[in-house]
Every structure is written in C-alpha cells, then in structure tokens.
Amino acid sequence: MVTRGRIARFWKNWLERNVEMAEPITLQVEGMSCGHCIRAVTNAIQALDQAAKVNVDLASKRVVAATSLPRAELVRAVEDEGFCVKG
Ligand SMILES: [Cu+2]
Numbered sequence: 209m210v211t212r213g214r215i216a217r218f219w220k221n222w223l224e225r226n227v228e229m230a231e232p233i234t235l236q237v238e239g240m241s242c243g244h245c246i247r248a249v250t251n252a253i254q255a256l257d258q259a260a261k262v263n264v265d266l267a268s269k270r271v272v273a274a275t276s277l278p279r280a281e282l283v284r285a286v287e288d289e290g291f292c293v294k295g
Contacts, residue, residue, distance in 0.1 A: 223259050223276075233279050235271045238292040240264065245291070252285040253277070269294075 240249065246264040253260050253273055260275035273282055283293045 232272050232274045233277075233282055235273070235279075235282060235286060235293050236295040237269055237271050237286055238294055240266055240269060240271075240291060242266075248289045249286055249291065252289045253282060256281060256285055 237249070240246065246266070249264055249271055250262040253262050253271075253275065257275045257277050260273055260277065262275075263272045264270075265272075271282075271286065275282070286293055
C-alpha cells in the first residue's frame with residue numbers, strides 16, 4: 209500500500225538527491241561581518257529553497273550554496289538582505 213508518508217518521503221529523497229547532484233554555487237559577498245549576517249544570508253536563501261545547504265565563510269567572504277535555485281535568484285536574495293555580491 210502506498211501511504212501518504214511514503215509519497216512524502218519519496219519526494220523528499222528525490223529533492224535531496226537533486227540538490228546533491230547540482231554543482232554548488234559560490235558567491236563572493238561584501239559586507240558580512242558576524243553571525244547575524246551569516247544567519248540573514250542563510251535564511252534568505254532557505255526561504256526560497258528549504259532544502260538548500262548554505263555555507264558562509266566570513267574570512268574569505270564566500271557563500272557556497274548547494275541548491276537547485278538559479279544563481280541570479282541567489283544573488284537577488286543576498287542583495288535584498290543588504291549585502292553586495294561581487295562575483
Ligand atoms: Cu553581521
């Protein structure tokens with residue numbers, strides 16, 4: 209029998225697999241200075257893609273996101289939070 213839970217699990221696995229298959233997107237971001245900035249950037253991206261895995265490194269000013277979102281949407285989300293994407 210195919211239960212609702214089993215269908216939900218199927219799609220969750222399918223989504224996670226596709227996120228893993230996608231090449232992570234790296235952004236060079238100016239203006240991030242603390243844990244709040246990290247959270248703001250991470251939340252902004254995950255608001256668009258709940259399954260996104262986001263890593264922010266303040267020292268290198270780099271945001272690496274494993275997501276199925278297009279790069280332009282990531283840039284917009286980060287800039288909407290008040291940061292400047294340099295590349
Ligand atoms: Cu901050």
